[in-house]
Amino acid sequence: KPAKIVANEYGTDIRLFQGRFGINFTVYKDVSTNQFLSLAAPSGSGYTTYYVNAGKIVNNGVEFTVDADVVRNGSFVWKTAFNGSSNKNKIVELIASDPGYVIGGQDEGFDSRIMAGGSFNDLWIYKFARNDAGQIILDPKSAIPTKAQNETKVGNVNPDFLLGWNNDITFKNFFASVLVDAKFGGVAFSKTEAFLDSYGVSERTAAERDKGSIPINAIMGTTAVTSIDPYTYYQNVGDRNRIMEPYVFSRTNVRLAQFVLGYELRSKNEKAVFTNATFSLIGRNLFFFYKK
Numbered sequence: 001k002p003a004k005i006v007a008n009e010y011g012t013d014i015r016l017f018q019g020r021f022g023i024n025f026t027v028y029k030d031v032s033t034n035q036f037l038s039l040a041a042p043s044g045s046g047y048t049t050y051y052v053n054a055g056k057i058v059n060n061g062v063e064f065t066v067d068a069d070v071v072r073n074g075s076f077v078w079k080t081a082f083n084g085s086s087n088k089n090k091i092v093e094l095i096a097s098d099p100g101y102v103i104g105g106q107d108e109g110f111d112s113r114i115m116a117g118g119s120f121n122d123l124w125i126y127k128f129a130r131n132d133a134g135q136i137i138l139d140p141k142s143a144i145p146t147k148a149q150n151e152t153k154v155g156n157v158n159p160d161f162l163l164g165w166n167n168d169i170t171f172k173n174f175f176a177s178v179l180v181d182a183k184f185g186g187v188a189f190s191k192t193e194a195f196l197d198s199y200g201v202s203e204r205t206a207a208e209r210d211k212g213s214i215p216i217n218a219i220m221g222t223t224a225v226t227s228i229d230p231y232t233y234y235q236n237v238g239d240r241n242r243i244m245e246p247y248v249f250s251r252t253n254v255r256l257a258q259f260v261l262g263y264e265l266r267s268k269n270e271k272a273v274f275t276n277a278t279f280s281l282i283g284r285n286l287f288f289f290y291k292k
Helices: 191-199 201-211 230-237
Strands: 004-016 020-039 049-073 076-093 122-126 151-158 161-171 175-185 188-189 214-220 222-229 248-250 253-266 276-291
Touching: 122 188, 151 188, 191 201, 191 230, 201 230, 214 230, 222 230
Parallel strands: none
Antiparallel strands: 004 020, 020 049, 049 076, 076 161, 122 151, 161 175, 175 253, 188 248, 214 222, 253 276
16 A cells, blocks of 8 residues: 655744745644565565565654845845754654564665664764773784674764855845855764775875874773774774774764855847846855864
């Protein structure tokens, strides 16, 4: 049978001062059930997979926009808009008869699992193996960092909150637009950095080689270790299916997402080949105001 989605949404749209100031606000809750899933067939059934309707997924969120015509004075116009959104995803149930059922699995040191109690895009990785004091445990024979026996959930890829602030300014034939974008919460994972470190071609590994050692809070047997050889460290931390803990980063940042500066050329000659032409300089993701 088809999947079922029950959506509830409540919102308001308010315009004031002859439409020059507006507020739009929406809250919603979506409940999805009867997801179409493929499962491994029981041994001896003669089939490899079978299909079921299962699962219950809930999304709660809020969205808002506040916009205004700050200046509207003849040839000079300044419009601004501020918007934000947040969505919380929860997998309430996947397979009722098997509460521990998991979709997805380990993939070269990390994975995204779909399981009851979690959310879509949860990130699981291997961390360093540590003792109760928080020291990294080194192998007693090879002195290399060891990884934890099981993966650990380190967060979700999706930000907790998104914000945007856009300003459009026009003066006669000139125009400009500035967009500031902000993300708060969420984690990112860089497999590229893991590979570059393992191959010894990243800026980080070059700097550590120049220093001759890497500071580390570790223990080998009963002996505390405070430094480790860069080659030994990165050869056993980066690359595939190793320790991905150093390559998880916060997605929290505030950036200049776009800047536009332009000029509109208007022709008064109705017989001209072009009646209007626009020239603009556009830059995207130019710099960070803040990043965690």
